[in-house]
Amino acid sequence: MISTTRFAEALSSQSGSALENRPLVQGVHNVVVPTVGMIVPNWLLVVPRSHTLNFAQQTSAARLESELMIRNLSHEVAGLDLETVVLEHGPAVVESAVGCGVDHAHLHVLLLQRGFADALWQRIxxxxxxxxxxxxxxxxxxxxxxxxxxYLAWRNGSRLLEQPVKAEVSQRFRKLVAQAAGVADQWDYRIHRFDENVWQTVTASQHRRALAA
Incomplete structure (x- = not known):
């Protein structure tokens, strides 16, 4: 089933040429890639190599590695005074609105300026x-x-978990990010790719890693 998902190229042995299909970090159980439709810079995805519909269905080893990856991403930008917000749409069946058209588990990791993180969190x-x-x-x-x-959101040791969901809304968190960013009508990643933010994020990440090497 993994071959049919948005992440097929990123998880293959030969990643695709598009930036969003080139892992920034490769782990045993997960990879980190930039998101398509990056409404704001520094928006990454942690994607498990093994197929499940949500991260709660992943093995404990995969979840532990994903948490370590998130910590490392946060430490990587510590000098930039960015806050980490973690989001997940957790579908339980295929082709549901919760899954946003991507029937493979993934965590959204947003590294945000504090003011924007506050504005987004209030909306969430x-x-x-x-x-x-x-x-x-x-x-x-x-x-x-x-x-x-x-639906799951996490910031600074505080978790919001909506289960059962009150309404199945496609790209629910993207709509909130778009509102906070002042581009409320540009939430759909299929239409609004924000390629310039993807390029900026990948370039900055590669530069930081080169300096740390």
Whole structure:
């Protein structure tokens, strides 16, 4: 099934030529790639090599590695005073609106300026039917029913988990990011690719890694 997903090239032994199909980080269980439709710079995806519909269905090893990857991404930009926001649309069945047309698990990792992170988080808190709960990153998927759809958001040790979902909305988080960015009508990654942000993010990441080498 993985061969039919948006991530097929990124997860193959020979990644495609498009920037979004070239992993920035390769792990045993996951890869990190830039997202298509990067409304704001520094928007990355952690994608598991093994197919499941959501990250709660992944093995503990894959989840632990994904958490380490997120920490490393955050540390990589520590000097830029960016905050980390983690988002997930967690579908439980194929071709649902929750899955946004991508029936393969992935985590959205946004490295954001504090002011923008505040504005986005306020919108997420208003939109999700969920109470904030103190949750460290390594417990991100604890207590989630892997066989029931969910929306998940995490920032600074606080998790919002909507499960069961109040409404299945395609690209729900993208719509909120677009609103916070002042481009409310440009949320659809299929139409608005924001290739300049992808290029900027990949170039900056490669530069930081070259300096650290």
């Amino acid at each position: 808190e208003t939109d999700l039917e969920a109470e904030p709960e103190a949750t460290p990153l390594d417990a991100l998927h604890r207590e989630i029913d892997a066989n029931s759809a969910y």
